[in-house]
Amino acid sequence: MLITDVQERTVRALRRVAPVTDELGRRFAAAGEEIALVGGPVRDAMLGRLQTDLDFTTSARPEVTERLLKGWADATWDIGRAFGTIGCRRGDWQVEITTYRSEAYDASSRKPAVQYGDSLVGDLERRDFTVNAMALSLPGEQLEDPFGGIVDLAEKRLRTPGTPEQSFSDDPLRMMRAARFAAQLGFAVAPEVVAAMTDMAERITIVSAERVRDELVKLVCAADPVRGLRLLVETGLAEHVLPELPALALERDEHHRHKDVYEHTLTVLEQSIDLEDRLGGGPDFTARFAALMHDVGKPRTRRFLDDGSVTFHHHDVVGAKLTRKRMQALRFSRDQTDAVAQLVEQHLRFHGYGSGEWTDSAVRRYVRDAGDQLQRLHVLTRADCTTRNKRKAERLRRTYDDLEARIERLAEEEGRAALRPDLDGNQIMTILGIGPGREVGEAYRHLLELRLDHGPMAEADAAAALREWAAARGL
Structure with missing residues (x-):
């Protein structure tokens, strides 16, 4: 990348952001304050990928910034005031303006102690990397690059x-x-x-x-x-x-055969990314993290056999537990944790399909158990094939194509509603003449099993099956 290319991209980006930078520069200068576009937006402008989020640094204290934004911003907020930041929106632009500052951790702290700085260079010096330690002083758009960020960016x-x-x-x-x-x-x-x-x-x-x-x-x-x-x-x-990731780099034993689980996992992640267009395009964290964690149960379940092979029985179940524990430790939401753990636990289910021996009932159960993660499970299962044997890889692909086709066919034949019994709770109570209670739930689950085994039933047939079940139970 040439520096001249960087400069040309920067000029083009600045033209687009000028309605914001020009007016802010004039307002702060008139108040005797300094302000500069800083950090990521400057870097991204030079890379030709400037977004609508803009960061500025200023000599002004937060209360002064807040006053200078009145009458210009469409909306303002001060959720970052403790860190010297005032945010605002102007049209499509999201703006954050932060007072010059320095911050550091002490040996036992989990949060930075923020102190205001007194110069732009001092503010840039405390930033993480040189490519993020550049600024455009306003209103003159003078590049401030005291640490050689533009050269590092070009290189x-x-x-x-x-x-x-x-x-x-x-x-x-x-x-x-x-x-x-x-x-x-x-x-x-x-x-x-x-x-x-x-x-x-x-x-x-x-x-x-x-x-x-x-x-x-x-x-x-x-x-x-x-x-x-x-x-x-x-x-x-x-x-x-x-820690589950480096643990996948299992020690190799020349007398036993198994894939390099660490390298296999990274390949599965890459192949999962290649299939993201199936999920609507764009990065899908849940699918990617499931690919990264799908085999984390293998280190704990590895067993060597006398014939030189290696087994990892139940690594899917163990891996799901480890995944859940790690995501809880990292404070992920319950929904996200449940989704990733579910994918890890189910990533081997397809291999019971063989060459298409599953009954329609088994296919319905596969769909039922996957729930709203079915499309991600499709992606993970396909990505999990990393064999170099082209014939084997093609056979697995065709087999999964067949499973997906069967899922689609059953959905079309039986309706695209969620897999539910043919009678709801109110109908069950009416037909059996009972009130709410444990028996209603048991009847509901019985009808769901019938739905999975035989597909949709007419209401009269479902009612007859319900009465037969109830009679056998003495209800």
Whole structure:
């Protein structure tokens, strides 16, 4: 990437953002305050990927910023006031303006202690990487690049403004952010930065689970998450934030045969990403994380057999439990945790299909058990084929094509409603002449089993089956 190319892209991006930057620059200058577009938006402008979220840094204190935004912003909010940040919206633009600051962790803190700074250069010096330590002073649009960020951007390199040890001491989450930017931007991480990440990996443990989680989500949803994940493993950071991943690098025994589970997992993740158009396109964290975690039960279930083979019986069930435990530790929502754990637990179900021996009842149960994760399960199951045997891979693909076709055919023949009994709870109570209670639930589950075994039934047939079931129970 040439610096002239960077400059041309920046000029084009600035033309688009001028309605915001020009007016803010004039307002703050008239009040005797400095303001500059800073950090990610400057970097993204130079990369030709500027979004509608804009970050500014200013000499003004939050109360002054709030006053200067009145009459210009469509709406303002101060949820970040404790960190010196005032947010606002102007048309389609989301703006955050933060007072010059410095922040650092002490040895036992989980949150940064924020102090206001007094200069733009001082503010840039405290930022994570040189490519994020550039600013455009307003209203004159003067590039401020005291740490060589534009050269690093052109050479696709991640360095820190000061020493990486100082940067990571100030905020240990920056070590994960290095991996995330490598994954998002395809940048190489400077050797001294990698060395500091390795030496200081344990320092990540003082960062809150929520911040680690958010950074992990961004990494997994990046353009090339495998690049970032490898860096986490190689530096030892993964041992503290996602220990199940490096645990997949099982020791190899020359007398026993099994795939390299770690490399297999990263390949499954890449293949899952290639299939995301089935899910509507765009990064799908649930599908990607399920691909990353689908085999985490293997280290605990590995058994060597006398014939030289290796088994991992029930690694799907064990893996689901480990996945749930890890996601709970990282404070993921219950719904997201349930979805990923369900996919991990069900990722082997397809292999019972053989070459199409399942009955329609078994296919219905496959759909019922997958629930709203069916499309993601399709993606995970297909991505989980990493064999180099082209004939075997083609056979598996055709077999899964057949299963999906059967699912579609049954859905068309039986209606696309969710798999439910042919009678609801009120109808059950009316037909049996009973009130709410345990028997209604048992009858409902019986009718659901009939629905799965035989497909839809006419209401009269379902009522007759219900009476027969009730009579056998003495109801």
